[in-house]
Amino acid sequence: MFGLDYSWLSDPVYQGWLLRGTLNTIGLALASSAVAVLIGTFGALALSLRIAWLDALIELFVELFRNTPPLLQMLFFYFTLSTIGLRVTDPVTGLSVPLLSAFDCALVSLSFFGGALCIEAFRSGLESLPRSVNEAARSLGYSRWGRFRRIEVPIASRICLPALTNILTNLFKTTSQASVITVPELMYYAGQIYNDTFRTAEVMLLVLLIYVSLVSVLSWGMSRIERALAFPGYGKGH
Amino acid sequence: MRTSILTIATSIVVALGITAAGADTLADVKAKGTLTIGVKNDYPPYGFLNNKGEIVGFEVDLGKYVARELLGPEGKAELVPVVAANRIEFLNSGRIDIILATLGVTAERGKVIDFSEYYVSAPGPSVIAPKAATFSKWEELKGLTLCGIQGSYYNKHLTEDLGVQLTAFKTQPEAYRALKDNRCVGFVFDDMTLRKKTEEAEWADYKIAVDPYEYIPQAAGIRKDDTAFRDAVNKAITKAEAEGKLIEWETTYGMPHSNYIAERAKAAAAKLKP
Known part of the structure; x- marks a missing residue:
């Protein structure tokens, strides 16, 4: 149809590459999303404590990783860290090798990038609570930790869910840049397949469909969570 | 007709x-x-x-x-x-x-x-590797990690037929850097380019370890x-x-x-x- 030729797709080697690439993309996206949410949670929590030196530290982290392209971060982690000494001795060969593998570098970079965005999103959620809510809780005798656990986080997490969905879908798509540091994800194999077969348009179209499906599942899942957590008066609650 | x-x-x-x-x-x-x-x-x-x-x-x-x-x-x-x-x-x-x-x-x-x-x-691809490398035949590369270039026509042959663990980069300088970092035991690329590389002072400790398998x-x-x-x-x-x-x-x-x-x-x- 439309003069597209998908005969190359019957080659088991290319099927295997596409499957492996897709699994690696999903793996990298899930792992970095999990770490990013953790970084965001603890970062926003730490910010709410209002300790000057901690605030400064977190702000530095956010500025550094939110304001630099993930591609640059990956290249930095992959090539520069090992050059300036982050190396170990391989027990088998006795050679000095870089500590972080390609996958590690991509994971660290994407987690930090996503984490920095999450800190800002979660902070904005916490800060959006009306002061009166906090005062009411305090008058009911809640401790600082109790207020945080039972009132601030439950409300703030619901407020920033749409922002989190944005961050995670972006993070998912950014995994494609890991092919530059040789992480064998979907784009890495796609490039090799269209270089072998010259079916550039066909390969790109298929990869596009795979990304659309995967990211759709993600955003569908997130909207389900949003709906399940909704409470009256906020977001999707009635 | x-x-x-x-x-x-x-x-x-x-x-x-x-x-x-x-x-x-x-x-x-x-x-x-x-x-x-x-x-x-x-x-x-x-x-x-x-x-x-x-x-x-x-x-x-x-x-x-x-x-x-x-x-x-x-x-x-x-x-x-x-x-x-x-x-x-x-x-x-x-x-x-x-x-x-x-x-x-x-x-x-x-x-x-x-x-x-x-x-x-x-000549097709050959492999540049440190002088200490012990392999000299394509069959001996099975399971070893080689640096390469994304999109090279021989990549499929290397990974599927010879069982090489290929780490393929976008450009040559990245692959050379990775080889020096010991991220791979050798770099598989166009033979003529690699031979010129071994003539450079910076690459004096490297050799063409495996000759091209085809012309x-x-x-x-x-x-x-x-x-x-x-x-x-x-x-x-x-x-x-x-x-x-x-x-x-x-x-x-x-x-x-x-x-x-x-x-x-x-x-x-x-x-x-x-």
């Missing part, structure tokens, strides 16, 4: 110099007075930048020769830098008229473009079924071979004199003898 009528009809059309629209590059090129050639600009000795920033090289000289043959002494050659990943797209989309950019003849490529006469027999004829890439143009290009290449031009260019660009080119020069000279 139908085919023969079609063949006769086509021959008549060709004889009259009116071929099907869009497929007659020869007429187009003659009309515009310029041959637009896709060349490498990062690939000594075939196509690279000299210290004045001009693109020169073995295939660049061949391209200029072909342009003069097709268009006369006033004929111009426009050089368009291409890379392996886009050269066939450039040709088939009409951005260039001919590929003269280290194009190896393969069956896969033959499905989408036509080739001219094969003018060079280029691939190199040819000009031409759009499919562009018969008149291909015949004209072939005629020009054969004339250059007969005049010993290719041997001259080997000398100019510091290439070892190959038997392949010498043999072809002899054959071409014999063919063109009146």
Whole structure:
């Protein structure tokens, strides 16, 4: 149809590459999303404590990783860290090798990038609570930790869910840049397949469909969570 | 019967110099007075930048020769830098008229473009590795991690047939860096480029550990079924071979004199003898 030729797709080697690439993309996206949410949670929590030196530290982290392209971060982690000494001795060969593998570098970079965005999103959620809510809780005798656990986080997490969905879908798509540091994800194999077969348009179209499906599942899942957590008066609650 | 009528009809059309629209590059090129050639600009000795920033090289000289043959002494050659990943797209989309950019003849490529006469027999990939490396055969690379370049035509052969763990980069400098970092035990790439690398002082501790497993004829890439143009290009290449031009260019660009080119020069000279 439309003069597209998908005969190359019957080659088991290319099927295997596409499957492996897709699994690696999903793996990298899930792992970095999990770490990013953790970084965001603890970062926003730490910010709410209002300790000057901690605030400064977190702000530095956010500025550094939110304001630099993930591609640059990956290249930095992959090539520069090992050059300036982050190396170990391989027990088998006795050679000095870089500590972080390609996958590690991509994971660290994407987690930090996503984490920095999450800190800002979660902070904005916490800060959006009306002061009166906090005062009411305090008058009911809640401790600082109790207020945080039972009132601030439950409300703030619901407020920033749409922002989190944005961050995670972006993070998912950014995994494609890991092919530059040789992480064998979907784009890495796609490039090799269209270089072998010259079916550039066909390969790109298929990869596009795979990304659309995967990211759709993600955003569908997130909207389900949003709906399940909704409470009256906020977001999707009635 | 139908085919023969079609063949006769086509021959008549060709004889009259009116071929099907869009497929007659020869007429187009003659009309515009310029041959637009896709060349490498990062690939000594075939196509690279000299210290004045001009693109020169073995295939660049061949391209200029072909342009003069097709268009006369006033004929111009426009050089368009291409890379392996886009050269066939450039040709088939009409951005260039001919590929003269280290194009190896393969069956896969033959499905989408036509080739001219094969003018060079280029070594395939070899492996550069530290001098201490103990492997010397392709079969010994099974399970070892090699650096490579994304999109290279031999990657599938390496990973699927030879069982190599391939770590493929976008560009050469990244792969060289990774090799120095011991991210891989060797770097598999075009033999001629790697051999030049081992001559550099910085790479004195490295050797060509595994020799190429094949030699691939190199040819000009031409759009499919562009018969008149291909015949004209072939005629020009054969004339250059007969005049010993290719041997001259080997000398100019510091290439070892190959038997392949010498043999072809002899054959071409014999063919063109009146």
